[in-house]
Amino acid sequence: MNIGDAAKATGLSSKTIRYYESIDLIAADRQENGYRTYTDAHVHKLRFVQRARGLGFSIDDCRALLSLYQDKHRASAEVKNIAQKHLEEIEGKIAELQDLQQTLSHLVEHCAGDHRPDCPIMDGLSGELHEASAKVAKLH
Amino acid sequence: MNIGDAAKATGLSSKTIRYYESIDLIAADRQENGYRTYTDAHVHKLRFVQRARGLGFSIDDCRALLSLYQDKHRASAEVKNIAQKHLEEIEGKIAELQDLQQTLSHLVEHCAGDHRPDCPIMDGLSGELHEASAKVAKLH
DNA sequence: ATAAGGCTTCCAGTAACTGGAGGGTCAAGA
DNA sequence: TCTTGACCCTCCAGTTACTGGAAGCCTTAT
Numbered sequence: 468m469n470i471g472d473a474a475k476a477t478g479l480s481s482k483t484i485r486y487y488e489s490i491d492l493i494a495a496d497r498q499e500n501g502y503r504t505y506t507d508a509h510v511h512k513l514r515f516v517q518r519a520r521g522l523g524f525s526i527d528d529c530r531a532l533l534s535l536y537q538d539k540h541r542a543s544a545e546v547k548n549i550a551q552k553h554l555e556e557i558e559g560k561i562a563e564l565q566d567l568q569q570t571l572s573h574l575v576e577h578c579a580g581d582h583r584p585d586c587p588i589m590d591g592l593s594g595e596l597h598e599a600s601a602k603v604a605k606l607h
Numbered sequence: 608m609n610i611g612d613a614a615k616a617t618g619l620s621s622k623t624i625r626y627y628e629s630i631d632l633i634a635a636d637r638q639e640n641g642y643r644t645y646t647d648a649h650v651h652k653l654r655f656v657q658r659a660r661g662l663g664f665s666i667d668d669c670r671a672l673l674s675l676y677q678d679k680h681r682a683s684a685e686v687k688n689i690a691q692k693h694l695e696e697i698e699g700k701i702a703e704l705q706d707l708q709q710t711l712s713h714l715v716e717h718c719a720g721d722h723r724p725d726c727p728i729m730d731g732l733s734g735e736l737h738e739a740s741a742k743v744a745k746l747h
Numbered sequence: 748a749t750a751a752g753g754c755t756t757c758c759a760g761t762a763a764c765t766g767g768a769g770g771g772t773c774a775a776g777a
Numbered sequence: 778t779c780t781t782g783a784c785c786c787t788c789c790a791g792t793t794a795c796t797g798g799a800a801g802c803c804t805t806a807t
Contacts, residue, residue, distance in 0.1 A: 471784065481785085486764060500772060502785055511733070518732050523707050526763070536729060546728050547720035554711045557704050564701045567663050571694045580687035588686050589676060592658050593651070611753065621754085626795060640803060642754060666794065 470495075473505040477513040484513060492516065492530060512536075524553055610635075613645035617653040624653065632656065632670060652676075664693055 474481045487493045488503070493512050495503035505513075515536055519529045528549055535541045570591075577587040614621045627633045628643070633652050635643035645653075655676055659669045668689055675681045710731075717727040 469785075480765085482765060483763085485786090490763090500785085501787095502772085514734070515732050518734075520763090522711060522732075523704075532729075532732065536733065539724060541724045541726075542722045543718055543724060543726035543729075544720045544722065546726045547715060547718045550711060550715050550718070550728050554708065554715055557708050557711065561701060561704045561708060564663075564697050564704070568694065568697050568701060571662060571690060571697065575687060575690050575694055578683055578687040578690070580684045582682045582684065584679060584681045584683060586681075586683035586686045588690050589672075589683075592655050592662075592672065593676065594654070594658075609754075620796085622796060623794085625755090630794090640754085642803085660794090 468505040468510070470503045470505065473503075473510055473513060476505075476510050477517050479513060479517050487513070487516065490526065492526065492533070522553075523557060524549075528553060608645040608650070610643045610645065613643075613650055613653060616645075616650050617657050619653060619657050627653070627656065630666065632666065632673070662693075663697060664689075668693060 468476070470481045470484055473479075473484060477484070479487075484493075484495075485503075488495055493509065493516065495505055495509060498504050512533060515533060516529050519532055520526075524532065531549055532546065535546050574588045574591050579585070608616070610621045610624055613619075613624060617624070619627075624633075624635075625643075628635055633649065633656065635645055635649060638644050652673060655673060656669045659672055660666075664672065671689055672686065675686055714728045714731050719725070
């Protein structure tokens with residue numbers, strides 16, 4: 468199977484597959500003409516990484532997960548540990564974004580959005596943001 | 608005021624302030640010895656950008672906001688438009704992350720995390736993820 | 748005189764690709 | 778047989794918003 472077929476089979480782009488090889492994540496065999504060749508085993512690994520990336524795991528996490536994937540004697544605790552950390556990062560990011568969302572939506576709601584220059588968003592950005600946030604915080 | 612003092616006054620690092628100058632975001636005056644000089648007006652602009660960045664606005668958004676900040680005849684609609692778009696992006700990201708969080712926490716909860724190799728997380732990554740997601744979706 | 752600190756510029760690296768240039772390879776149709 | 782189009786190859790640059798570090802000047806205090 469050439470790289471284009473592997474790409475179709477995995478949902479990754481050829482570029483991305485070459486990139487993964489360049490960072491020693493997933494190696495491919497080569498034909499005489501220099502073309503990369505992919506077996507079913509290669510495709511399974513690529514799909515594995517594609518799914519892990521889709522869940523937001525970093526390439527480094529993928530590297531670790533891939534090595535556990537191929538380790539018959541792995542402890543599920545190692546896998547869980549990686550996933551748990553990633554989950555906590557995601558939860559942290561959600562909390563951060565929700566904070567921003569609170570502050571921003573408050574500002575946006577109070578902006579007339581017309582031809583006049585007066586603007587609570589600008590007021591917030593030019594120095595009254597903490598006060599605004601404090602007000603929002605009080606409401607909850 | 609030298610760059611170090613401007614840094615302390617704004618909460619930005621000297622490096623970052625120099626970077627903002629290098630991308631033509633906020634220019635500084637120069638002394639005879641080549642040192643940058645900052646006035647109160649400079650510091651206000653720097654703080655403005657620092658707050659906007661803190662709310663997650665991109666540098667390009669900051670550029671636009673800064674120009675509106677200095678425009679006495681701006682229409683608040685322009686500001687609101689930028690903020691609204693940004694807010695929508697944030698809400699989109701929150702939704703994405705919550706999706707990941709659902710799927711991941713489901714997988715993590717069902718992993719024993721012991722010495723044995725059996726692992727629902729690995730199962731998910733190696734091909735049963737969609738089924739797992741579907742199950743999670745059904746629960747809600 | 749020298750040492751400590753602050754200032755300067757410039758280069759490289761970060762994460763994970765993506766786009767594009769320039770150029771081989773292969774199979775099918777005229 | 779030639780050519781066309783669809784592949785494939787490598788290498789370089791660009792993306793975001795900085796951050797770290799090297800090499801070297803300026804200033805102030807001891």
